Structures are given as C-alpha cells and as structure tokens.
Amino acid sequence: MRPGEADPGEADPGEHVGRALAAECARYAAMGWMRGTSGNLSVVVGRDPLRLAVTVSGKDKGELTADDVVLVDAAGRTDDPVRVPSAEAALHGRIAAVSGAGAVVHVHALAPVVAAERSPGGVGLRDLEMLKGFGRHAHDDLVVVPVVPNSQDMRVLGDAFEAGFRPDVPALLVARHGVYVWGDDLLQARHRLECLEWLLRFEVGIS
Numbered sequence: 207m208r209p210g211e212a213d214p215g216e217a218d219p220g221e222h223v224g225r226a227l228a229a230e231c232a233r234y235a236a237m238g239w240m241r242g243t244s245g246n247l248s249v250v251v252g253r254d255p256l257r258l259a260v261t262v263s264g265k266d267k268g269e270l271t272a273d274d275v276v277l278v279d280a281a282g283r284t285d286d287p288v289r290v291p292s293a294e295a296a297l298h299g300r301i302a303a304v305s306g307a308g309a310v311v312h313v314h315a316l317a318p319v320v321a322a323e324r325s326p327g328g329v330g331l332r333d334l335e336m337l338k339g340f341g342r343h344a345h346d347d348l349v350v351v352p353v354v355p356n357s358q359d360m361r362v363l364g365d366a367f368e369a370g371f372r373p374d375v376p377a378l379l380v381a382r383h384g385v386y387v388w389g390d391d392l393l394q395a396r397h398r399l400e401c402l403e404w405l406l407r408f409e410v411g412i413s
C-alpha cells in the first residue's frame with residue numbers, strides 16, 4: 207500500500223494512516239523542513255462530507271506516533287476530546303476541497319520562503335529537468351507557483367489560495383511562512399515537494 211493510502215469511504219482513518227503520516231513527518235523533519243513543532247500533513251479519509259486525518263498540533267514532528275493524528279472536517283474542526291488539530295487544518299481542508307487532492311503536505315523549508323520573498327507575485331520556473339518531478343515538462347513550460355501573504359486567519363489564506371488556484375500547479379507558497387504541496391496521496395505529494403524544494407533552492411541560490 208502506498209504511504210497514507212486510505213479508503214475514501216472509511217470511517218476511521220486507521221492506524222496505517224497515522225503510521226504513514228508519522229513516517230512522512232519524520233522524513234521531512236530529518237531534512238530540516240519541520241523544525242520545532244512546525245508543519246503539518248494530512249490525508250483525505252472521506253469525500254462526502256470531506257474529512258481529513260491531520261497531524262496534531264504542538265508536537266515535535268520528528269517524534270510523532272500513529273496516535274498523533276486527528277480527524278477533522280473541511281473547516282478543520284474536530285469532535286476529538288483529546289487531540290488538537292493543527293491550526294492550519296482548515297487550509298488543508300480548503301486545498302483538498304478545491305484541488306481534489308488526497309494528501310496535503312505543509313513544511314517550513316527555507317528555500318520556498320526566500321523564493322516567495324523575492325517574487326511576491328509568484329515564482330516562475332522553467333527549463334529545469336526537475337520540473338518533471340513536479341508533473342510538468344523539462345522544457346518550454348513556464349510554471350508559476352502562486353504566492354499569498356501570510357495570515358493567521360485560515361479563511362483569508364483559503365480565499366487567497368482559491369483565487370490563484372490552477373489545477374496544473376499543485377503548490378502554494380505562503381510568504382514569510384512556508385509551502386503547501388498536494389497530490390493524489392502522500393507519496394505523490396512527497397515527490398512533488400522534494401522536487402519543488404530543489405527547484406526553489408536552485409532559483410534562490412541555496413545549495
């Protein structure tokens with residue numbers, strides 16, 4: 207089974223989703239992209255109504271267990287009496303609803319923030335082999351990754367995301383904050399994130 211793969215009709219995300227989310231977080235934490243308790247990942251576990259399993263708030267993302275996951279609705283709300291979802295869960299829900307993604311990953315890597323700082327109108331990428339890993343062409347295919355201003359209000363962020371959404375660009379840069387990338391599942395989202403992070407390093411000159 208691919209990491210985090212979930213049956214869309216499944217009521218309980220199950221331990222395998224929690225395990226997959228914890229493993230992905232450990233991988234990104236080891237890359238320095240989830241410092242402190244930053245960043246959050248989610249997997250869609252139901253479509254109608256939309257429900258997501260999202261990583262809990264306030265925990266070291268390199269040390270999550272399969273239990274550190276909470277079910278939320280499209281607005282990031284939960285009935286869970288114990289676990290607290292990330293404050294950014296509502297943006298995960300908005301992205302999953304608008305894009306149809308099955309998994310959304312959000313990390314606080316440095317290169318995306320530097321790139322957004324230099325290109326607040328959107329970061330243009332073209333003629334780079336790694337664009338193929340982002341689902342685009344290596345030549346003559348301009349990819350503009352949208353940038354939105356940071357906000358603590360997830361509705362404001364969600365509106366800004368939706369205004370600039372393009373189905374062929376599965377990523378969003380949040381200025382002075384981080385990056386969101388999505389895909390059909392955690393594995394596709396990971397591959398896109400890793401390739402995009404490389405592309406943005408190239409763009410801003412971080413080795």
Ligand SMILES: [Zn+2]
Nearest residue numbers: 245294312384
């Ligand atoms: Zn964040």
